Amino acid sequence: ETGVTQTPRHLVMGMTNKKSLKCEQHLGHNAMYWYKQSAKKPLELMFVYSLEERVENNSVPSRFSPECPNSSHLFLHLHTLQPEDSALYLCASSQGLGDTQYFGPGTRLTVL
């Protein structure tokens, strides 16, 4: 695998479910990001991790819980989501916090 990978690519869940999104980067980068891409809205930054430490939490509701166990892996744990949380969730990584971000293919999430 090369670049940034995300699993699953598609996810359908009910409002009472608990699920997790996974991101893995194979670029040797030190920073990782979660973005939300909703229809008709610009991409929104959700969380930023640098060397496994969270450095940004962009006013995201607590039903989204990130986890970064090491510099190659990033998770987004989901629980009691709302239908308006349906979106494409994109992961990105960069060498350092000030460097170019490289994106994964995204997870298309549908909340019923």
Next chain:
Amino acid sequence: AQSVTQPDIHITVSEGASLELRCNYSYGATPYLFWYVQSPGQGLQLLLKYFSGDTLVQGIKGFEAEFKRSQSSFNLRKPSVHWSDAAEYFCAVGLDSGGYNKLIFGAGTRLAVHP
């Protein structure tokens, strides 16, 4: 507040025609500037970036962009469009937030290419 404006939501061009996608930003200092492309069902791919130096930047797939400080613009151009260029294009500004490069994205421009 910092913002990025892409005035054109949809653009349609004929294959072989030239292309210019507009991007304007609002920021007090000179930002880092990026253009990304997103094909259907895919993530974002970096086309090019401007950090400093020459204001005309060359990218992948034959794209280029020009930073114009006086107009707060970073327009993307391609002299001859190919059908495979049909996608959504995003302009982004990178803001230095205490050493952290925070990306602010425009709403995107969807490009359709007629044969």
